[in-house]
Amino acid sequence: MDLDTVADELYALTPGEFTAARNARAAEAVRAGDRPLGERIRALPKPTLAAWASNLLVRTRPDETGPLLELGEALRNAYLNVDAAQLRTLSARQRQVTAALAREARQLAASAGQPLGNQALQEVQDTLHAALADPDAAREWASGRLSRPLGAAGFPAVSPSAVTRPHATAGHAPEAAPAPVAEPGRKRATNTTTSTTKAASAPTDLDRARARRERRARADRVGKALREAEEAHEAAEESRSGQQERLDRTTAHQERAARRAADLATRLAAAQDELRDAETAVREARTDLKAADRAVHEAETRLRRARREAEAEEDPDGGDA
Template sequence: MDLENILDELYELRPQDFTAARNARAAEARKAGERDLAERIKGLRRPTVSAWAGNLLVRREPERIQPLLGLGEGLRSAHRSLDGDRLRELSRQQHLLVAALAREARDLAAAEGQAVGEAALREIEGTLLAVLADPAAAEEWATGHLDRPLTPPVGFTAASADTGAVTSRVTPSGPAGTAQDAGPERRGEAKTAHRDRERRAERDEARRAEEEQARRTERDQARREAEAADEEARESEAEHARAAEESERADARAEEAAERVDALTEELKEARAQLRAAEKEAREARARARTADDAAGSARRRARQASQRAERLTSGRV
C-alpha cells in the first residue's frame, strides 16, 4: 500500500465520508502487516469543509494554479518595494482572482453535495491569500492534502488591500505653504523632514497593521483550533459509540455461542449415554444369543443321542 495514493483517495472524499474510509484503510494496512503505515493512516485528520473545497480546486482545476502563483510572486515583489502603482494593479487582480477561485471551489463542493457557508468561503479566500503570500504555503496547497485552511502571513493581507495608503506613502504630494515659497535649501530641508515624517508614519502604520493582523490571525487560529478540537471530540465520541455498539454485538454473539456450546454439550452427554445403553443392550443380546446357541447345540446332541438309542433298540428287536 502506498501512502501517497491513500492520501489522494482520502482527501478527495467529502469530510463526512473521510473517517470511515480512513479507518478502513488503516485496518487494511494493519491486516497486511504494515503497522507503521496503519498508524500513520489512523493519525490523519478529517479535513474541514473549507480545506476540502480547496483540495478539490487543486485537483479539479490544476491549470488555475499557475496564474495564482505568478500573481503571488508579483504581489510579494511589489509589497517589498512599496511600488504603489504596481501593487494597486496587482491587488485589483488579486481580489478578482481570489474571489473567483473561492466561488469556483464552493461550486465544486456543491456539485459533490457539500454546502459551503460564508465562514467557510472566507477561509477558502484566506487559504488563497496565504498561497499568494508564501511559496511554502503554495507548495502545501498544491498537494491537495490540506486538513485545515491556511492563514496568510502577518501584514500581507492588510498591505495588499490598502493600496491607497501605500500609494500615498510612495507618491507624496510634496510640502505646502511656506516650504514651497522658501529657498532651495529650506525646501530641501522641508522635503527631508517630510520624508522622515512619512517614513516614521509608514513604520507606525505598518506596525499597527501587523499588530492588528497578528491579533486577527491569533483569533482565527484560536477559533479554528477550537473548531478542530470540537470536531475531533465529536469524531472520537462517534468512534466510541461505534466501538461500544460493536462490543455489545460481539458480547451477544459470544453469549449465543456459549449457549449453543452448552446445548451441544448436553446433547453430546445424552448421545454418549444412549451409546452406552445401546452397547450394553448389544452385549446382553450377544450373550443371550450365545446362551441360546449353546442350548440349541445341547438339544441337537440330545436329539441325536436319543435317535441313535432308538435305532439300536429297534435293531435289537429285529
C-alpha cells in the same frame, strides 16, 4: 503503499467518506505488516467541508493553481519593495481572482453533492487569501491535502499617500511629488533614513518565522482537537451501533411476546366462551334433574297408591275369614 499515495487518495474523498476509508487503509497497512504506516494513516485528520472544497478546487482546476501562486509571489514582492502602483494593480486582481475561485469551489462542491454554506464559502476565500500572503500556506494549499481551512491572512493596507495624491483628477494619473533637494553632506543621511523607513515597514524574516510558528502551533492544536473529536465521534457511533443492535433484539423479543399474548388472549376468550356455555349447560342439566326428581317422586306416589288399590281389590272383605 506509502503515506503520500494514501493521503492523496483520502483527501480526494468527501468528508463523509473519509473516516471509513482512512480506517480501512490503516487496517490494510497493519495487516501488511507495516504498523507504523497504519498509525500514521489513522492519524490523518478528517477534512472540514471548506478544506475539502479547497482541495477539490486544486485537484479539479490544476491549471489555475500556478497563476494564483504567481500572483501571491508578485504581491509579496510588491509589498516588500513598497511598490504602491504595483500593489494597487495586483490588489484589484487579487480580489477578483479569489472571489472567482471561491465561487468556482462552491459550484464544484454543489455538483459533488456537498453544498457550501456562507461560513464555509468564507473559509474557502480566507484560504485563498492565506495562500496569496504566505508561501508556506501557498504550498500547503497547492498540495490538495488540507484538513482545515487556512486562517484568514492578507497584506497590510498600503498608505493612502502611496495609493493616491491630493488633487488627483478622474482619468488622470496623480502627479508625482517633487523630489526634495538634498543639501550636500545630507545625502547619505537621507538615503539611510529612507532605507530604514522601508525596512521598518516591511515584515522581517523573524516576524514571518514567528507567524509561521504560531500558525503551525494553532494548526497542531486544531488538528489534535479534530482527531480527538473524530475518535469520540467514532466511539459514539460504535456505542450507538451496539445500542441499535440491542434495541433491535429487544424489539423483536417484544414483538414475539406480543404475538404470543395475542394468541393466548384469543385462546382465553374462546375458553371463556366454552366455560360460559358449560355453565349454562350445567344450569340447564340441574333444572332438568330437579324436574326428573319431581317426576320420580310423583311416579313413586302414584305407584304406592296403585299398589294399595290393587291390594284392596284382591281382598274385598278386608281380610275376614
